[in-house]
Amino acid sequence: MKSPIAGRITATCTAAALAATALAGCGSGSGAGSSAGKELTYWSMWKDGEPQQTALKASIAEFTQQTGIKVNVQWQGRDVLTKLQPTLMNSPAADLIDNPYNNVKSKIPAGGAEDLGGVLGQKVSGEDKTVGEVIPEDLQKLAAVDGKHPMLPYVITCNSIWYNGARFPQLAKNPPATWQAFQQLVGKQKLALDADIPGYNASWYISLVIAKLGVGSFHQAAADKTGATWDKPQYAAAAAQVEQLAKGGYFADGYNASKFPAMQQKWATNKADFILMGSWLPSEAKTYAAEGFQYRTFNFPADGSPSTPVACQPSGWVVPAKAEHKPAAEQLIAFLYGKKQMQSYEDATASLMARQDVSVAPAAADIAALVKKNGTYMNADGVTADFSDWWTKVFLPLDDQLVTGKLSAADFIGKLKSQSADYWKRGQ
Template identity: 40%
Template sequence: MRLRTTTKSTALVAVAALALTLSACGGASSAGGGEDSKEFTYWSMYKEDEPRAKVIKDAVAAFTKETGIKVELVFQGREVLNKLQPTLVGGNVAADLVDQSQFKIRDTLAATGNARDLSGVLDAKVTGESKTVGETVPKAYQDLVKDKDGQTYLIPTNVQTWQVFFNKKQLPDVAANPPKTFDEFIALLDKRKAAGKAPLALDGDILAYVDQWVSTLMIRELGAGNWKKVLEDKSGAGFDKPEVLKAAQNAEKIGKGKYFVDGWDASKFPAIQQKWAQNKADFLFMGTWGPSETGEIAGKDFEYGSFPFPKTAGGHDSEQASLYGYGIPKKAKNGGAAEKFIQFFLGKKWMDRLATEEKSITVRADVPAVKELQGPQKALQDAGAIHVSQDGAEGMSDWETKITQPLSKKLISGQISAADYVAELKKSTVNWWKANG
């Protein structure tokens, strides 16, 4: 899904039940408060009418019935952490548990010293199961949610990734033999263009979507972790690496090839992805929320297929993982009770419901994704490495929106050359660091 700001709605869940001992959930709390609490406050990023909200409400009711721990559940919407932030100062933090993206919990809680270390949750048993939370969350994901001191600031529940989506019924040859290399991909685009088809769909007004093409090509050339090093080198020397220019040249090749459907660069979301769902373009490079967003437009003859973004000459096959899950403020009064809910919600019953009702990929390998997302799920499981957006460069969101995203659109649309793109990106990034770091 593409996250949007929403209004606040509140649901107070307080199911009466005989008080059970808190150890009913097999708790193993990290350092912090509220180990013996009988209640906690949960602020969610979701709206009350979203599919996940229904799962959350049912899980909260079941948790309270089983443990006697009451939960005040507030659906704050996407601005949940902005609303929480002012309360982190002092001793009256407003919520004991929050759900959000990895980056937002990292920047709001972990980077400011306001995150409770959740390493102990990883060692605790999933409620009602023999496995620990750490045994259900792949290590590759665990490594992505540790701060500089090695403390865990997020327990992920689900993951999004990016794939090249297409209609298997329209392109059975691609379904049988998807392109494995960038050269094969370009050859396929040339073939489709020669046949009078529009190969690629892209809503150009969403600059983050445009930049995804360029950043993916960078990580394909440099390998996971190395684009981050380039971006965080305040001297700008990393931009002189030959792999950076090569990646930009591959993006330039996309731009000069004029593969995108007409009107993409002046479109207003979701016009172009809807055209794709109507078979007016062949391929959509999109996050795994794509099938859900286009499902009502795609007809009965549309069967979702996908393949990972092909390898370039760099040979790297890292897959992007955008994690969503739970964080607990360090000063939470009822942090121990909140931890027990995390152990409860990671149960297979609730992860199964997320997979089917929300149509998301959960972190649990034993929970199959819906049919249209089984390809992306397998790509994540088979990936040689995992990376995050912009390869995990920290504190650079302002740089993304003001510098790299506009430049990426110029490159992808063929307005500037690869060499000019690298030179301008280097210059602007060095200046940005002088002003910001």
């Protein structure tokens, strides 16, 4: 299957970015169009049979048993928000959905999402803690829009470089801390990359920009309507590093003509050595990984700074502003933040949970430690949420050519500057 959450969703996002989402209400469960009721409709981004769906299904059944509230759940898959969009401003087809942050911010129209800030003050079912007390404050802020909460996160996906610890046991204590050390390491090995997934390609360039210039630098360049920011030498230097990877034989043979998950499978069967991927990887690759495979990971190496924060994206629950059963939806959210429910989801998926007092699955231990040590920043530096149309129409096509060796670093920067300026001149 393809990426459970943000990686391929952001890669294929085609909806134009709207203005920063205006929010309705204050998560109180009151107001026009809301009713406590004894049922709600939940549309989920997970598909029937996926580990995430199995865990949520069991928790929802327990919720109904305890509260008597019927949950009409539909496992819609990754395009759930696209299906829901036409109904948001009138009578939403669902009272509750889940989705990645970038989609929530870029695809939900002004006034379309309830501010769930009030839910943060609700008690978690069966516990003395509130929802706000079990979600770390930095994660609350990461998922906020203008200080409000159109989405409450329950899981985060974070990018890092993965390898088989059984083959490279020395890296657990001595991972490459600089780009030079990383190049020396992979110069003797091979990087896996399914280059037909644009979001995977983009992670290389963006990570290098952030490593050089810090968080916010890629977003700043994307937002520059003149295109002049791309003239800074660090942007060209990052492109040159990607070009070196592409033309220097660092990627596994066939990466530029592969169809997902060919290269990922090559990595999981020890025919390639390293892969830059989201934290969903262990769950996704376990069906075809080599026997005895040990999922280990290290942070993207620094390149001019002491350390680099981890690129992450939260995914969570959203209540449409005009949902008919807001209180029931919010009650379900508070229930699902229970430690038992969060632990069952973790056990099934080896994810990074928003609730961090659960026991982390072994496959997620490294990435959890990286997040705790280095901190986080929004995946793609927030660009997929704020400038999704530019991302899709301007950046991704050029980046694909850079990563596959069809475009030099100099031409990449030149075209990125000119096409960005043209894009903004058209009034996009």
